[in-house]
Amino acid sequence: xxxxxxxxxxxxxxxxxxxxxxxxxxxxxxxxxxxxxxxxxxxxxxxxxxxxxxxxxxxxxxxxxxxxxxxxxxxxxxxxxxxxxxxxxxxxxxxxxxxxxxxxxxxxxxxxxxxxxxxxxxxxxxxxxxxxxxxxxxxxxxxx
Amino acid sequence: xxxxxxxxxxxxxxxxxxxxxxxxxxxxxxxxxxxxxxxxxxxxxxxxxxxxxxxxxxxxxxxxxxxxxxxxxxxxxxxxxxxxxxxxxxxxxxxxxxxxxxxxxxxxxxxxxxxxxxxxxxxxxxxxxxxxxxxxxxxxxxxxxxxxxxxxxxx
Numbered sequence: 001x002x003x004x005x006x007x008x009x010x011x012x013x014x015x016x017x018x019x020x021x022x023x024x025x026x027x028x029x030x031x032x033x034x035x036x037x038x039x040x041x042x043x044x045x046x047x048x049x050x051x052x053x054x055x056x057x058x059x060x061x062x063x064x065x066x067x068x069x070x071x072x073x074x075x076x077x078x079x080x081x082x083x084x085x086x087x088x089x090x091x092x093x094x095x096x097x098x099x100x101x102x103x104x105x106x107x108x109x110x111x112x113x114x115x116x117x118x119x120x121x122x123x124x125x126x127x128x129x130x131x132x133x134x135x136x137x138x139x140x141x142x143x144x
Numbered sequence: 145x146x147x148x149x150x151x152x153x154x155x156x157x158x159x160x161x162x163x164x165x166x167x168x169x170x171x172x173x174x175x176x177x178x179x180x181x182x183x184x185x186x187x188x189x190x191x192x193x194x195x196x197x198x199x200x201x202x203x204x205x206x207x208x209x210x211x212x213x214x215x216x217x218x219x220x221x222x223x224x225x226x227x228x229x230x231x232x233x234x235x236x237x238x239x240x241x242x243x244x245x246x247x248x249x250x251x252x253x254x255x256x257x258x259x260x261x262x263x264x265x266x267x268x269x270x271x272x273x274x275x276x277x278x279x280x281x282x283x284x285x286x287x288x289x290x291x292x293x294x295x296x297x298x299x
Contacts, residue, residue: 029175030206056206084201088226
């Protein structure tokens, strides 16, 4: 029997400490060369608290929360058949070096399409006291 | 500073061709924590019925947004960024003819992305500009790698 996992919320993961080197390493990997990702003095001179994380940086934290769903036996995700279908970042504020972040994944929808399964999850990234940082939505397509 | 009143819908604000090599995939795997072997193991990719080692979709998404950051000159202005992944990007093995100590400067690309950033929508009231990114693969009949790739920029 297939269990409907729509609406299921997984336990919050974290805290994750966002370090300067981690921001620089991610920015380098996506060839995001802007000084605010690499040079804290330049970021501060422009009024930012510290290094600014690249727009897609939070995927590394969001995917750790999503892993809770992927590893849920009732979600029935065969990771070798997974294709990334879509991704969205809605940032409520910028992520800066020194942030302590938490991530909570919820299953938004599960659809069947031409023998494939599409699972959409939403990950809320929060700081202390659940202050909103970013809402991240992604869909995994599991090839049938 | 970008003057919102001088922008025109459809205006091209940046273009770039980005090279991708196997070394880039390994570096992205390390930086993001996404070690799915289809992004670095040819045997695994073929067993999964893929054309070969493919780039992380999130690598293409992360590479493309740099055009928007460069245009606004402040990554904190990008308040929303979304895309659909519509074509895989196979990354061929290439010989490192350049200095092997500098694998990311390899002049022989294993794949390439052509990226064009255009003004998609302008809201003068909220001062939010939507930038539409077209990301195509010149090694695959200019297949659209990302579809509906849109960045919302708060000016």
